[in-house]
Amino acid sequence: MSLSKKVALVGVDESDEIGICEGKTALNLHAEAARNALRDAGLQLSDVDGLFTAGPSVMGLAEYLGIQPSYMDGTSVGGSSFVIEVEHAAAAIDAGICSVALITHGEMGYSARRGRASRGGGPGRFFDPESAQAQFEMPYGVGPPPSAYSLAAMRHMHEYGTTSEQLAEVAVATRKWAQLNPKAFMRDPLSIDDVLSSRWIAYPFHLLDCCLVTDAGGACVIVGADRAKELAKPPVWLLGSGEATTHGSLVNNPDLTQTPARYSGKRAFEMAGMTPKDIDVVEVYDSFTYTALVTIEELGFCEKGEGGPFLSNQRSAPGGDFPMNTNGGGLSYTHPGMYGMFLIIEAVRQLRGECGERQVPNAKTALVNGTGGALSSTGTLILGGD
């Protein structure tokens, strides 16, 4: 069964502000983003009968919004959750179980770090003291993403000769996109040397190999093909989708240089009847420079191990022949903790031609790849305009 062209993304938006949202709560950001995305679609909250989220309980979110949906999905597999939920929404709509799906996100990552808000990201991964993580990983001083992803990057560098300079290329190209996005958090000029001279967080990651930690919310609205044509904006069609997980904790990834994007990407391309050369704009998770680099390989945009050379010479920057992370990414635009929703928002805006200075000319197809956990889960979407 194929979900290709069965549903369209018809509304997307962020919360009223992103970056630092003093005086707000994570749920407030969910609600603002929901209102803004529904307005973008020309729909009302009362139209929503399918609710999808990660972070808060989906029941609690429905209650907070004041709706009683007949379909709910709280898939919580990290930053990829919202991307994966697009596929789930498509399946539910195609099966006739719901007709207007709303996916929301909201996190107070910046404020929570400073003790001024609750993050809203849901319970921590290492809650259970009997868990394998608590017994076999935490006693060795690992936990948060930099401590784990750095282990994967090091093995990639060892096997394929990937260099710190090649990782820095990603940070610099992404910053150039951010300079074209008024909503981006970091817009100062950035050089390769700036990245390489920033302090170590977890070798081989410098500070500027790591994403931001911001406050932000986002939402998107999905409807079936018939309804999509009647709405405010031109529909953006789901052409292909896939999801996959290969492990929970990084240490249990069967091959540390791989990610499940090789599986979710393959399924998405097969459903869309496309190959990487058919894609005009690429929006991939960049929790770290390495995350984007390895994902490009896993999706087949270049040979395995060639991500470093492929992305060199600012190939993914504005004006390059591989436009990637055109909003400025998690590295420079926003990254509240679970970033996946913002990949979707940017892909839809690019396909509608709404991106102003950073618009990729004639963008007809876009690929989104969300990554969650410790390179543990991925969702891939291939989207296309009319």
Next chain:
Amino acid sequence: MTTPQRLLPQPSPETQRYWDGCKQHELWIPYCTDCSQHFFYPRPFCPQCFGWSVEWRRVSGRATLYTYSIQYRAYAPGFEPPYVTAIVQLEEGPRMLTNLVDIEPDPEQIRCDMPLEVVFEDASDEISLPKFRPVAS
């Protein structure tokens, strides 16, 4: 590196034998008699074949360094950065997360695939943590 605040493992019924071995400074891990492979972490079945014929076996403690990173922030109480976290591949196959000890946290000195051996750090009366150090090659 040991302090009273240190986060220590809480053995479960599935893992008690492993920690009992560590307390004796011996590395014991599960072995699947259906597919004839060791595995880690412990559970009552084999994650490769879902066979439930599992026995505990003592392993050599020899390993190679699969990957490492140098942590410049203390992610748990009792750690003084910089320190080295690592994934090692045991001679018998399974991989484990651990710390490298008896080596400077210096990329000039640490190489992926270098040979290692287990050492045990007595973290409390009940818990000894397996860690790995370089062996002269």
